[in-house]
Amino acid sequence: MAPSWKLLCVFMFFLLAFAAMIFEVAGTKDAEPKSISTGCSESVQAKNDWKTVADTIRKVWSEPKGVFGTGRPIKDLVEELEYVQMGGVNIYSDAYISSKPLVAFLGQYSSGKTTIIEELLGANYPGAVIAPDAATDKFTLIVGHDGTSDQTRAKPVEQGRGAAAGTSFEPYTRLGEGFLKTLSKVYVSTQDAPLLSTVNILDTPGILSNKVKEDGAYDPVRAWENLAQHADIVFIVFDVHKSGDISERFQRCLQYLAGTDDKVYFLLNKADMLTPLELTSTYGGIMWQMGRVFAKDETKRMWFGSFWNKTCNVDVAGKDSCAAFDQSKQNLLDVLQRIGSTRDAGGRGRLASFERFVERLDIAAKLLREIQARASTWFSCVEPPFMATFDTFSAEVASIAQANFWPSSELPNLSRMYLHLYHGKVCNKPEPARDWDASIQVAKDDLSKAGQSLGSFEEPASGFWGMVGGTERVKRGGESLQL
DSSP states (O other), X not given: OOOOHHHHHHHHHHHHHHHHHHHHHHTSSOOSOOOOOOOOTTHHHHHHXXXXXXXXHHHHHHSSBOSSSBOOOHHHHHHHHTTTTTTOOOOOOHHXXXXXXXXXXXXXXXXSHHHHHHHHHTSOOTTOOOOSSSOOOSEEEEEEEOSOOHHHHHOOEEEHHHHXXXXXXXXXXXXOHHHHTTEEEEEEETTTOGGGGTOEEEEOOOBOOTTSOOOOSSOHHHHHHHHHHHOSEEEEEEETTSTTOOOHHHHHHHHHHHTTGGGEEEEEXXXXXXXXXXXXXXXXXXXHHHHTTOOSOGGGGEEESOOSSSOOOHHHHOHHHHHHHHHHHHHHHHHHHHTTSTTSHHHHHHHHXXXXXHHHHHHHHXXXXXXXXXXXXXXXBOOOGGGSSHHHHHHHHHHHHHHHTOOGXXXXXXXXXXXXXXXXXXXXXXXXXXXXXXXXXXXXXXXXXXXXXXXXXXXXXXXXXXXXXXXXXXXXXXXOOOO
């Protein structure tokens, strides 16, 4: 059968676009690979800008008055609604608000996540394991230290509850001992890894393929439900040789990230092991699969390269492609160095994430009111028929959400919400207090004004087509970031 003209046109588009990218790199002054700078020249400014965002969130979260008005703190509203028990995700705490930006790496097993991290850091970290099978079996939080603390020198690795205590990961104790056994925190000197003076990095266990079963010690999907809200940037790593092996569990993790896709980026690793034609075909396949999960333009958030300390495979990839991969790696490092600045997606992203959290909290409260309204009669509250099964409950919630124009990605986890409201709790659970709406509105207004006061920033065009240079200007005015 002759090939479809549509498929042929799509293939030719990818091929021509890849060729244009190669020619652009070849035309630059320095086509040879550049050494990667791991210094953080903007770290002082980044820390000051990040502190401004942290102070804004802290006031709205925990102080009785908002930044520019009055109202109850969001923390009180979360506890009053029992938001986590109702299926919501809350990662906010004083430790989280004051923490450095968190950069997380997610991917299939043996996709090169640990190697990428060590290459970007310019240093190894304690406990790192690199192997062709599923080597990394822990969530490893990598933090920097200046070498002056006796504690970090004496105990460079902490495990379990000790790793979570007093950190932004303390809320993860709700995930149980199975998860805590997989959590570790390691300290690396900022003299060896200057990048850690600006960010913390999270290395994660590889998500196994459809062919391999996991041991079930913890639910990685539930963990990533929290990490999707927690991380300030998430890099999804693909191995060019396993790009088509996206397991059902990996797909479910990606769906949680789709609700926060403005912080998601893609890394196509080991790219020098393919010819330009093979790489173009692999890229097209990944983008087709990701397009079913993420609504935004993935091509502007894709990095190509071979992120290790070996020489690029010029014989296979070609000299121009190797130069492009090296430039892509440098652009990636530039983004990580600047993440703590409000002029970039880091600080702005954390502020936007908190706005989204407030909106989701408000939706959960309004959804509870709608459910309770369906249970009320003139004289009493009666358990509504749709609470008989989870299927009827979820169908009713879908109807309510559609009537109120609430996206499904903004709703609480319906399974946990149903279990919380089951057995008469629909009638017994108190409605949100009368000052709820006013307090939520004050918080939204305060955050919107704070966002407007930050002005605009420039995001480096670091995707496949624009990774050689150029910027995208992003304006923030109380709405979601347009990356």
